[in-house]
Amino acid sequence: MSAGVRVGVDVGGSTTEAVALNGAGSVIARHERATIPGAAGVTGGIIAAIEAVSADDVISSIGIGVPGRVADGHVHDAVNLGISEADLSGPVAARFAAAVHLENDVRAATRGIGRQKQIASLAYLNLGTGVAAGVLVDGRVNGGSRGVAGEIGHLSIDPAGPVCACGQRGCIEAFAGGGAIAQRTGGGPFAVRDAFDRADDGDPAAREVVSGVARGAAAAIRTLALAVDPERIVIGGGIARLGDRLLAPVIGELERAANGSAFLGSLRLAARIELLPRGVPIGAIGAALSDARSAAIGVGAG
Ligand SMILES: [Zn+2]
Known part of the structure; x- marks a missing residue:
């Protein structure tokens, strides 16, 4: 030692x-x-x-x-x-x-999450100002050949979607990134939380933001599951502090997709996701x- x-x-x-x-x-x-x-x-x-x-x-x-x-x-x-x-x-x-x-x-x-949970196969989805993921395979973090492994925020899921900072349209990050949402709604650092609050009050524009977050997060989860098939997918970052308020629409979106596809259903994605525990210095x-x-x-x- x-x-x-x-x-x-x-x-x-x-x-x-x-x-x-x-x-x-x-x-x-x-x-x-x-x-x-x-x-x-x-x-x-x-x-x-x-x-x-x-x-x-x-x-x-x-x-x-x-x-x-x-x-x-x-x-x-x-x-x-x-x-x-x-x-x-x-x-x-x-x-x-x-x-x-x-x-x-x-x-x-x-x-850090892999060490804390003692699992060697996991994906970490960070929903913050931007959207990015880390992947642990056989206990090692994969960085990729050019250092962009896990940058799934710039996967386009809607060619007619909002323009992303990267130049594409309809990126996962354009739907589910706090920075993109703040820019689109004119909100400040709490733009996402504000949108969730207003959606609860029935504001249609805010409901669209919330469903976009759920749609983007669910697409990121499907992508990670299909690309690396991790045992667990842990969700963290500023937006994840919404806790169950975030998880509920994301699970709804995953289940909606699973209902239309026996294949997606067999992946049992909703059962594989969890929120990053707070208070542990994982990073x-x-x-x-x-x-x-x-x-x-x-x-x-x-
Ligand atoms: Zn992008």
């Missing part, structure tokens, strides 16, 4: 959370702080969070999950962090003299487990 702690950091738009894991993979320290947007603020927050959880311990590895596209230790297009491009791993590696692995936050969370734990020596979560076939 290697000496030292493995540190994981999950950088979100509002908070930065860090954990330290001991040799057995148990969380021995946890810290949360407000994220300061911009490259300098984000980097400073990561370093402060690592200092808080590692104290005087030797650090054997550092994993960092960030919302955005990651290549060669740099993050790109992290809109929620106010960063268009930044080297987040170099300054952290220099400060702590430890190997740093930077990756997309949805992938890190996928690994930070997954990031801590991301170093090359332990890329697999340690369950299932290996």
Whole structure:
């Protein structure tokens, strides 16, 4: 067993959370702080969070999950962090003299969920500002050959649907992404929750938004099930905080499709989905487990 702690950091738009894991993979320290947007603020927050959880311990590895596209230790297009491009791993590696692995936050969370639930086959569907998924196969997160594995938000499900930021029409993300909905409805950060509230009051335009969210989420779930056949499909992200208010229309949509197709019915999709448990630092734990020596979560076939 290697000496030292493995540190994981999950950088979100509002908070930065860090954990330290001991040799057995148990969380021995946890810290949360407000994220300061911009490259300098984000980097400073990561370093402060690592200092808080590692104290005087030797650090054997550092994993960092960030919302955005990651290549060669740099993050790109992290809109929620106010960063268009930044080297987040170099300054952290220099400060702590430890190997740093930077990756997309949805992938890190996928690994963390696998560890927490002790399952080696799962998909994580993140319904937030955007829509993306992580896939765990045989206990390993699949990144793909070009780093876009899981970007199912840009699968078009309706050629006559709303225009997406990516240039296509009717993407899953255009229906079920918080950013697209806020833009279309002129709402703020709570546009999706507002739409669910107004739909409950019978507002027809809001009902259309809600049915679009359900339609987009159900399409994402079908896509994940058909592409990778995971044991569980876990739904998280800002929109998932609606809880059963989200799950009910999504299950309704899955069951409607299943009623029209014996094949879809046989997949038992509604029984395979669940909401991400709250209060567990899954993204930070997954990031801590991301170093090359332990890329697999340690369950299932290996
Ligand atoms: Zn798109």
